[in-house]
Amino acid sequence: MGGFSIAGIAILISFVVATQAQAQAVVPRSTCDIYKGKWVYDPSYPLYDPAKCPFLESREFDCQRNGRPDRYYLHFRWQPTACNLPRFNGREFLMRFRGQQIMFVGDSLSLNQWQSLTCMIHTSVPQASYVNRKIGGLSNFTFPDYKVSLLFSRNAFLVDIKSENIGRVLDLDSVEGSRKLWEGVDVLIFNSWHWWLHTGRQQPWDVVRQGNATYLDMNRLVAYQKALYTWARWVNTRVDARKTKVIFQGVSPDHASGPKGSNCMGAKVPLHELSPQGTVNPAEIVLQRVLSGMRKEVYLLDITGLSQLRIDGHPSAYGIGGSRIPDCSHWCLPGLPDTWNQLLYTALLP
Ligand SMILES: *[C@@H]1O[C@H](CO)[C@@H](O)[C@H](O)[C@H]1NC(C)=O
Ligand SMILES: *[C@@H]1O[C@H](CO)[C@@H](O)[C@H](O)[C@H]1NC(C)=O
Secondary structure, three states, X not given: OOOOOOOOOOEEEOOEEOOOOOOOEEOOXXXXXXXXXXXXXXXXXXXXXXXXXXXXXXXHHOOOOOOOOOOHHHHEEEEEOOOOOOOOOHHHHHHHOOOOEEEEEEOHHHHHHHHHHHHHHHHHOOOXXXXXXXXXXXXXXXXXXXXXXXXXXXXXXXXXXXXXXXXXXXXXXXXXXHHHHHOOOOEEEEOOOHHHHOOHHHXXXXXXXXXOXXXXXXXXXHHHHHHHHHHHHXXXXXXXXXXXXXXXXXXXXXXXXXXXXXXXXXXXXXXOOOOHXXXXXXXXXXXXXXXXXXXXXXXXXXXXXXXXXXXXXXXXXXXXXXXXXXXXXXXXXXXXXXXXXXXXXXXXXX
């Protein structure tokens, strides 16, 4: 896996950077933490025009089409402190992953990132044909000329929910229902957290099972950790590291609640720095604990901190719920998930 490394540890990168201003400058092979840096205003962003991405889910993510009047938030680029990110090149992406399947597995934040990637690549190669199909919970966006499939499998918990006589059972010990779908995929990008917090009518299970015991409820962080250990066991025992790269998308922060001023409504500029209590998400700590104890290498796409600054990047009143139910959890496209994909692209480079 070349430059791959465990969660939180800086990765080795070395690549050629071309900017408009200067000729090709070689970034010295150095230890660079690509997640440490700042947002800089860059008028050459965003990376694509949403009007040229006909398959973008407009109600959820296309904030401009939904009437968002401000555009300043579109023009930010993530600048690591110690190096530059390579500019995204969709054609190179397709050539590098020729014949491969890349699958996002998770909730609507995975959908957010998958949609961003399909738009980023399609914009780079607008004449390349594509097939976009959705069968059940599996979305399949394929570029037949390159035999590259970008897949999104909706799966909020990673572990199974089983229909039984006692109701819908969230089984913390089992990934049986999904593992066949994951097997043989070349790049797997997982994500899970937000649905663990849902209660009441938004909670899609009735009881939770672990071992032989069934509970009406459980501390959600504890349940999350148990489910992640089950998932990790599958990775440790079933993933062939020579064929498959496994990535976990870090926790995407929302700006829906919290102390006064942290709600995303009306935010037009990024935050300059994080409030001290905003920097540590307990789910992120659980995730890092599980990943760091694994036998197989799983790369943490550590987007939490840099995303926390982008209070301006949510759909707010220009998302699926309009101004009645503002969306401070998902992200506008174009927007922040494009940066997640630039970081993913960087991490996948040899
Ligand atoms: C995705 O679609 C392509 C082209 O239609 C197909 O060849 C491939 O098998 C599909 N992948 C999955 C996992 O369904
Ligand atoms: C669960 O029940 C089975 C069969 O009754 C038993 O063999 C097993 O030891 C139990 N497991 C745990 C963790 O208690």
